[in-house]
Amino acid sequence: MSGVIVTNPPRAAAEDVEALAAFGVATVGEAMGRTGLLGTGLRPIQQGVRVAGTAVTVLSWPGDNLMIHAAVEQCGEGDILVVTTTSPSTDGMFGELFATALQRRGVRGLVIDAGIRDTQELREMDFPAWSRAVSAQGTVKATGGSVNVPVVIGGQVIRPGDVILADDDGVVVVPRERARETAERSGAREAKEARSRAAFLDGELGLDRYGLRDTLKRLGVEYRTYEEYAGEGS
Structure with a gap:
C-alpha cells in the first residue's frame, strides 16, 4: 500500500x-x-x-x-x-x-x-x-x-x-x-431546549408543548379507561 x-x-x-x-x-x-x-x-x-x-x-x-x-x-x-x-x-x-x-x-x-x-x-x-x-x-x-x-x-x-x-x-x-452555521444553529437549539426545560419544571407536558395530542389522534391512538380496556378482552 x-x-x-x-x-x-x-x-x-x-x-x-x-x-x-x-x-x-x-x-x-x-x-x-x-x-x-x-x-x-x-x-x-x-x-x-x-x-x-x-x-x-x-x-x-x-x-x-x-x-x-x-x-x-x-x-x-x-x-x-x-x-x-x-x-x-x-x-x-x-x-x-x-x-x-x-x-x-x-x-x-x-x-x-x-x-x-x-x-x-x-x-x-x-x-x-x-x-x-x-x-x-x-x-x-x-x-x-x-x-x-x-x-x-x-x-x-x-x-x-x-x-x-x-x-x-x-x-x-x-x-x-x-462550522459557523452549525454553531449558530446549535445555539438556537440549546436556547429552545432551555425554554422547554423551564416549561417542564413548571409542570407542562411534552404532549401539550409539542402538540403531540393531535399527532396521537391522527395516528389513531385512543385513550381507554382500565375498565374499558379490560372489558374489550372479554
Whole structure:
C-alpha cells in the first residue's frame, strides 16, 4: 500500500471551533439535521470530558501504526488526531508515548476506529481518547498509508480540517465550511431546549408543548379507561 502525506490542509476557523466546543455532540448532530455522527462503536476511555478541534486524518494498514508516527509531525495546536484502517482492526495502535508527543504539540485528543492501549496512563495524562476497542495487542511499522486525506468512519466522511467534537455520547464531524452555521444553529437549539426545560419544571407536558395530542389522534391512538380496556378482552 503506497500513500501520501498532505501538508498544511485548510482548517476550520479557530473561533468557530471554540463556538462549537460549547455544545454537546447530541446538540450539534441535531443542529445538522441528525447527521455527522460517527456511530455507536467509538467509546470514550474517560468520562465527563468534551473536546473540539480540527481533524488531522490518518489511513493506516491494520495492525500497523507507521502512519500515526508520520501524522504527529503534521499535528499542531487545537488539532484532534483521527485514525482509521483500510480494513477492520482492533489492535492497540496508540498508547501513552504517542499521547506524550501529541500533547507536546497542543493536540486536544484522539479518535481511533481501531484499538488503543495504556488507557490508565492516558487518563492520568488528561489526554482524551475515543476508540473502537481497548487492546494490549501491539503493532508493527512496516506499511505505507496516508495522512490528511479524506477518511470514512461510521459512514461519515472526515476531511482534514473538519471539526471533530467528542464527549460521553460519542463523536460528530462538522464540515469545516459549515462550522459557523452549525454553531449558530446549535445555539438556537440549546436556547429552545432551555425554554422547554423551564416549561417542564413548571409542570407542562411534552404532549401539550409539542402538540403531540393531535399527532396521537391522527395516528389513531385512543385513550381507554382500565375498565374499558379490560372489558374489550372479554
